Amino acid sequence: MMVLYSYWRSTTSYRVRAALNLKGLAYEIRSVDLVAGAQRSDEYTAVNPGQGVPSLVLEDGQVLTQSMAILDYLDHLKPEPALLPADPIARAKVLAAAHTIALDIHPVNNLKVVGRLKAEHGASQDDGVAWMRHWMVEGFRAYLALLPKGDHKFSFGDEPLLCDLCLVAQLYNAHRWGVDMAGFERLLEIETEAMKLEAFQKARPEAQPDAS
Amino acid sequence: MMVLYSYWRSTTSYRVRAALNLKGLAYEIRSVDLVAGAQRSDEYTAVNPGQGVPSLVLEDGQVLTQSMAILDYLDHLKPEPALLPADPIARAKVLAAAHTIALDIHPVNNLKVVGRLKAEHGASQDDGVAWMRHWMVEGFRAYLALLPKGDHKFSFGDEPLLCDLCLVAQLYNAHRWGVDMAGFERLLEIETEAMKLEAFQKARPEAQPDAS
Numbered sequence: 336m337m338v339l340y341s342y343w344r345s346t347t348s349y350r351v352r353a354a355l356n357l358k359g360l361a362y363e364i365r366s367v368d369l370v371a372g373a374q375r376s377d378e379y380t381a382v383n384p385g386q387g388v389p390s391l392v393l394e395d396g397q398v399l400t401q402s403m404a405i406l407d408y409l410d411h412l413k414p415e416p417a418l419l420p421a422d423p424i425a426r427a428k429v430l431a432a433a434h435t436i437a438l439d440i441h442p443v444n445n446l447k448v449v450g451r452l453k454a455e456h457g458a459s460q461d462d463g464v465a466w467m468r469h470w471m472v473e474g475f476r477a478y479l480a481l482l483p484k485g486d487h488k489f490s491f492g493d494e495p496l497l498c499d500l501c502l503v504a505q506l507y508n509a510h511r512w513g514v515d516m517a518g519f520e521r522l523l524e525i526e527t528e529a530m531k532l533e534a535f536q537k538a539r540p541e542a543q544p545d546a547s
Numbered sequence: 548m549m550v551l552y553s554y555w556r557s558t559t560s561y562r563v564r565a566a567l568n569l570k571g572l573a574y575e576i577r578s579v580d581l582v583a584g585a586q587r588s589d590e591y592t593a594v595n596p597g598q599g600v601p602s603l604v605l606e607d608g609q610v611l612t613q614s615m616a617i618l619d620y621l622d623h624l625k626p627e628p629a630l631l632p633a634d635p636i637a638r639a640k641v642l643a644a645a646h647t648i649a650l651d652i653h654p655v656n657n658l659k660v661v662g663r664l665k666a667e668h669g670a671s672q673d674d675g676v677a678w679m680r681h682w683m684v685e686g687f688r689a690y691l692a693l694l695p696k697g698d699h700k701f702s703f704g705d706e707p708l709l710c711d712l713c714l715v716a717q718l719y720n721a722h723r724w725g726v727d728m729a730g731f732e733r734l735l736e737i738e739t740e741a742m743k744l745e746a747f748q749k750a751r752p753e754a755q756p757d758a759s
Contacts, residue, residue, distance in 0.1 A: 384692035385647060397636060400693070403650070404642035411635035423623035424609060430616035435597060438615070442654040451681070456668045469663070480596035481612070 337362045338392040340382060342369045343543035344511075346441060347402035348389040349504035352543075354406050356534035357495065358413040362391075366545035369446055403437055406497060418497040429491055432481045432498035436505045440474035444508070464512050471505065471514050475522060478502065482521070488528040495529060503529045507540055549574045550604040552594060554581045555755035556723075558653060559614035560601040561716035564755075566618050568746035569707065570625040574603075578757035581658055615649055618709060630709040641703055644693045644710035648717045652686035656720070676724050683717065683726050687734060690714065694733070700740040707741060715741045719752055 339355065339362045341348035355362050367373045367388050374386045383390040383400050391399045391408075399405045410418045419426045442448070444467045452458040452466060478498075482490055489499045506526045509516065516523055529535040540546060551567065551574045553560035567574050579585045579600050586598045595602040595612050603611045603620075611617050622630045631638045654660070656679045664670040664678060690710075694702055701711045718738045721728065728735055741747040752758060 385651075385689035387651075393636070399636070399639045399643065401643035401646040401650070404639045404646055407642055408635050408639035411638070423620050424605070424611070426623070427611045427616045427620035430619055431611065431613035434613040434616055438613070438650055438654050439597075439599075442650050443657075443660055445655075448655055451678075452664075452668065455678075456664065456670055456674065458668055462668065466663075466667075470660075477597035 337394060338365055339363070340365050340367050340379070340388055340390040340392070341543070341545075342367050342388050343540045343546045344507075345369065345388050346504035346508055347387075347437075349507065349538055349540060350437075350500045351389045351391065351402050351405050351409075352538035353495075353500050353503065353529075353535050354409050354418060356537050357416055357418075357532075358409060360409065360413055364544055366543075368545065403433075406500070410497075416494060418500070420491075420496070425491075428481065429496050429498050432478055432490060433496075433501045435474050435477040435481065436498070436501040439477065440470050440505055441501075443470045467508070467512050468514050471509050471512070474505075475509075475514075475519050479519070479521060489525055495532070495535075499525060499529060502526075503535060549606060550577055551575070552577050552579050552591070552600055552602040552604070553755070553757075554579050554600050555752045555758045556719075557581065557600050558716035558720055559599075559649075561719065561750055561752060562649075562712045563601045563603065563614050563617050563621075564750035565707075565712050565715070565741075565747050566621050566630060568749050569628055569630075569744075570621060572621065572625055576756055578755075580757065615645075618712070622709075628706060630712070632703075632708070637703075640693065641708050641710050644690055644702060645708075645713045647686050647689040647693065648710070648713040651689065652682050652717055653713075655682045679720070679724050680726050683721050683724070686717075687721075687726075687731050691731070691733060701737055707744070707747075711737060711741060714738075715747060 339351060341352060341364050367379055373379060374388060380386055382398055385400055389402055391405045399408055406418060419429055449463045449466060453463055487493055489495045502522060503526055506522060551563060553564060553576050579591055585591060586600060592598055594610055597612055601614055603617045611620055618630060631641055661675045661678060665675055699705055701707045714734060715738055
């Protein structure tokens with residue numbers, strides 16, 4: 336069985352858990368406690384020298400890292416349900432929406448980045464929260480601007496795609512850090528639809544074995 | 548002809564210019580002067596509401612945004628030379644390497660992020676440079692750890708792939724901001740190989756019409 340090194344509150348782990356569930360792929364979770372620094376242990380560094388989560392260990396022992404690369408692999412391993420449209424232009428548009436979250440929000444709000452802001456630049460806890468909220472609001476605005484008009488359950492249609500995985504996981508963080516969601520009602524509707532699906536329910540941080 | 552909205556020093560624009568050149572696709576450059584704030588003009592916001600570069604306007608007028616999504620599209624539009632291997636595991640490994648730069652370095656060092664560090668957190672110009680160097684060094688280490696052993700011209704073989712595009716563009720920034728490249732000689736060798744190719748030479752910031 337595949338092994339997913341994951342941390343319950345990691346939004347990149349959340350994306351991958353949801354994709355594995357949507358595709359009906361079996362996996363075992365091994366927790367990497369980011370707050371305790373377990374990602375920097377010798378044991379985990381041997382799995383992933385980049386010291387990030389998630390990492391996916393395939394059945395033959397090969398290790399894949401970087402959540403967006405893992406999601407690309409899962410879409411090849413089990414093409415249905417597809418995380419991206421087949422048409423290259425439609426695909427690029429869904430990818431672009433996913434990237435407003437996976438590139439423009441998440442890395443800038445990463446634990447290690449906010450940690451450095453505090454350690455090296457004198458930011459308080461409140462400053463760190465303001466930093467995270469700022470990039471979420473800016474990224475969510477860019478995300479909304481990329482969505483097609485029309486009455487869909489999810490961002491680009493009635494099925495969740497790669498961008499929805501990124502969005503729903505990021506919304507967990509938005510709630511956690513108290514982002515004012517006024518103007519982002521459309522995003523909350525998508526979250527509500529996702530939470531009707533068992534794949535997302537089981538991927539939620541609170542549903543994880545290492546949740547505390 | 549396709550139109551690429553680009554800024555000479557933007558490393559995300561550099562990636563896309565190099566890919567267009569490698570694939571022999573014709574395009575017209577339109578400059579967006581990020582330092583002058585042209586990305587926030589009404590004219591450019593109408594093209595790309597996310598106000599980032601690059602944007603690629605297709606011949607039918609459709610606009611693609613987010614450099615990694617544009618590169619995915621170009622690989623579908625003109626599959627040769629391929630930016631990613633066909634095998635899904637090999638593909639995921641090249642993507643992961645690309646993402647150590649495109650996700651773990653670039654967004655955190657983005658002009659607007661470093662600008663906010665200065666404006667809101669009292670960082671000096673020197674602090675900003677130290678911030679950028681830190682994430683480059685950390686990301687380059689993670690990149691190196693993902694490379695296969697063996698004597699190759701580029702990161703994963705003798706042809707440049709997606710990760711090489713990201714790397715070479717990021718190295719421009721590393722030199723610009725004085726990153727100590729001790730320990731990263733392998734990355735400099737890859738850069739030297741890239742600079743032997745006209746596709747990279749023509750994509751270089753200094754070769755752009757808006758270089759100053």
